[in-house]
Amino acid sequence: MSGWRCTGLRWPHDGPALGWARGDGGGPGRVSVLAYGKELGFRAEGERHCVGARGNPCPVGAVVPVRSTGARCAECARLDRAHSVAADTIADDPRPYRVYLAWFGPGMVKVGITGEARGAARLREQGAVVFSWLGRGPLMAARRTEELLRSALGVPDRIPYARKRAARAELPGAAERAAEIETLYGRAAALEGAGWPEALERLPFEPVDHAGVFGLGGAGPAARVVTGLVAGGVVAGRLVAAAGPDLHLETAAEGIVVLDTRLVTGWDLVGAAARAGISVPVVALGAGGVQDGLF
Template sequence: MGGWRCTGLSWPHDAPVLRWARGEGTGPGRTSVLAYGKELGLRAEGERHCVGARGNLCPLGAVVPVRSTGARCAECARLDRAHSVAADTIADDPRTYRVYLAWFGPGLVKVGITGEAREAARLREQGAVVFSWLGRGPLMAARRTEELLRAALGVPDRIPYARKRAVRAELPGSAERATEVEELYRRAAALEGAGWPEALERLPFDPVDHVGVFGLDGVSPAARVVTGLVDGGVVSGRLVAAAGPDLHLETVDAGIVVLDTRLITGWDLVASGAREGTTVPVVAVGGGGVQDGLF
């Protein structure tokens, strides 16, 4: 992978995909589909650089902090957020949006919106273990519904990834996983006529379980989580599971290590031996140390 810079991880279908661009920002990019049971080894080179905004290169070629999950300088972060749905700056967006209810573990439920054309990709990118659609309609109707649920039901629109990681190895059975989402759906549906936007069409409860997609069946508890890369640092192991941006790697020297792929964006990475161990900073799972982004 010499000369390739990681630009992030996505879930276009039912497998995680790493995206790459030329280190100098020219020429076509490439992707790497990741498979469970396969070995993966990455070595960081040089410094971490801003990934730019909205598909454009950072005009400053700025160096960014190694522990930030954003991988953008202040100016590119401002530009990227100014055009995001979360910023509420695109009131005339003509596309259809969906409101969803997502479950990440016992007691961890949230409400959110995503473009209908993206289907469930956003849910996989967030690491939602179970989800159900609630409704569909114009952006502003979807946004008002999200705000209604947050205010009336006390449901957050964001859950820190550290909390999601802490419960993945102790998930209940499939029926129990769906129960909490179903209860939230019932409470949300009861709000129709009490502030529910008329333009939002309610969708039937239909839980989707991602345990199999994420490879979480029988997964061993993660022992450590990477807090950032360093020049020359290696993270390697056998991929045993993935959820959202997190790769769960079985390593030769540190047990199961979680690599938040938001921390490898902006780095020039080359392949290393998958049994070279882990020579980047790590902390115990639940020990903090990673600066979460907006979602």
């Protein structure tokens, strides 16, 4: 894998895949489809570099902190956010959007929006265990509905990722998972006529459960989490589950270790023996230590 840099975990369809870009920034990228039960391993080399913005390489090839989930220098991070839906800078976007309710664990439901063309990929990228669409319409109508639910129902639009990861260790049954989000859907639907944008079409409640797609049913609880890579450090094990940006790797020495693939982006990686274990910094799950992103 020499000459390639990881661009993170993707969820194009019903399973995880790792994206790769050439280290020199030229030529097409590639994708490695992952399968549960298979072994994988890699070693980091050199320094971690900025991944650039909006598909363009960083003009200065800046070195970025190993413990940051952003993998961008300050200037590239600014450019990337300036063109994002979350920044509210593209109000005239003509594409249809969908509003969703996503459940990550008991008491953790958020509201959000995503481009209709992306389908449920955004929900898998966030690690949503269960979700349901709420409505569809123009961007600004979707955004106003998101704000309405935040203020009227007290539903957040962001949840710290460390909380999502911790809740994943002990999930209730499928019926209980769906029930909590159904209750909130009912409260949201009752707001029609009380500030609900006319341009937003309400969609029926249809819960989608990702526990099977993530492989969570057959995986044991994770014990430790990687806090960052180091030059020469190895991450290797048997893939037992994945959710959002996380890979759950079973190792002989550490048990199940969670690797947030946002910490992998920007590194040059080469293959390593799948049974080489973990030789990068780790902490007990829930102990923190990562500059976490909120989404």
